[in-house]
Amino acid sequence: MLTFETQLRVRYAETDQMGFAYYGNYPQYYEVGRANAMRQLGTTYKDMEENGVVMPIVDMHIKYIRPARYDDLLTIKTIVSGLPASRMHFDYEIYNEEGILLNKGYTVLAFLKKETGRPCGAPDWFLNKLKEYGGLEVRS
């Protein structure tokens, strides 16, 4: 199991009149966590697209435990539990500065050829990055 951490601050734009981060911003926070996880693995999602593969989200679940507020410095933990085959599963946990869990969820992403939109599975070069990084034994 691999865990990656990244931080971001809640923007004023992301608050709503309830005084909290709007619930629709969490998919963006997950995106930031996921992009950072790929960067820490030695590649980027940009590389993925430049190699002809897009990764659209096919499934997402979010559990809103406590609200995040303006200017909160959030820690996003992005967790990869297994080597991807046709799809890739990411888990997320978001904590505030006091270490309190605010939010958790997951996303499932497909691997599609950019030109045709057909499923193509995780590219070998990406699987190798994951294997080189170590810590993943089984397919998710």
Add this chain to the structure above:
Amino acid sequence: MLTFETQLRVRYAETDQMGFAYYGNYPQYYEVGRANAMRQLGTTYKDMEENGVVMPIVDMHIKYIRPARYDDLLTIKTIVSGLPASRMHFDYEIYNEEGILLNKGYTVLAFLKKETGRPCGAPDWFLNKLKEYGGLEVRS
């Protein structure tokens, strides 16, 4: 079971470089469907807050079936299956102009007192709106 329909067009702002509506916009689309459902019930979410109750989202699931594209005229079906008690469950289905199902999901909302943030359950006046509208027999 109550079903409410509303339409919206995908904004350019909502597309991403994959050429699709970004996955993080669907919670906003659900919000538009939900707000419209409440309007059709003879009230508004604005009324709810003016009556001292806020309804934060506590749980959400989204299944992305096919992509929505720029300028698509989407139909959002918002479904209420039972009278709410402490929480309210909404189901959503999003169709394109050809009637193809693009996306489905649900949200669960809490009822909290605006002043204290404490759970207060669905207000009686709101339950009465639902009962007057008819079609809901059992608690969800």
Add this chain to the structure above:
Amino acid sequence: MLTFETQLRVRYAETDQMGFAYYGNYPQYYEVGRANAMRQLGTTYKDMEENGVVMPIVDMHIKYIRPARYDDLLTIKTIVSGLPASRMHFDYEIYNEEGILLNKGYTVLAFLKKETGRPCGAPDWFLNKLKEYGGLEVRS
């Protein structure tokens, strides 16, 4: 001078903790007004891109007069004052339901060939749509 009107409701997502529509949402509101103006002219911005021309924004000014609030039904007036040459100028005025002016601004858009990113000026077929619609005598 051509004036086009469209309406939209302020989404909860678009509010901020000040209780107003966040200032960064107005460019989206302008986009909705502009897209609707093109639709009323008998074409769409989608058509423009499918005809190989993209129209990025190169200049924008916004004057925030009074705040818009959640669930406000806004009227966006989009004004075209002249036939475009290399660039196209749109003016906007946003009113609330009481007819009070909340916001005004303009955007300037370039016409670029989608494939090369080179300036190409307003396409003839688009100028013809504007001329057929009538009301524009001079170049902006």
Add this chain to the structure above:
Amino acid sequence: MLTFETQLRVRYAETDQMGFAYYGNYPQYYEVGRANAMRQLGTTYKDMEENGVVMPIVDMHIKYIRPARYDDLLTIKTIVSGLPASRMHFDYEIYNEEGILLNKGYTVLAFLKKETGRPCGAPDWFLNKLKEYGGLEVRS
């Protein structure tokens, strides 16, 4: 004249189908620059609101020079040229990693009492922060 720098990465959410950062995201980028400038001055915009003052934007101009792209690491320069009186003027310049100027603009913000919405001018404690930081001689 005071210049503050902050960096941010363009999110996938912020791109549009043209493959660029959508023009409506720049006000958010300016917000991030402005919030960081206040933090570097030894306070935060959150402090401002907690001290009973809100700063809505009343005027904004943006010049889009070159597009920003997904995953670009942008440097936002936020410039304060004078001590604020009833309003505060911020200038912004956004550069990419190659140091190329992509975007420039300004915002003008009012100081309003949070409770009443009445203009109140820059609070003394905030002016003192600016004076202590040094470098500003005249009123803007």
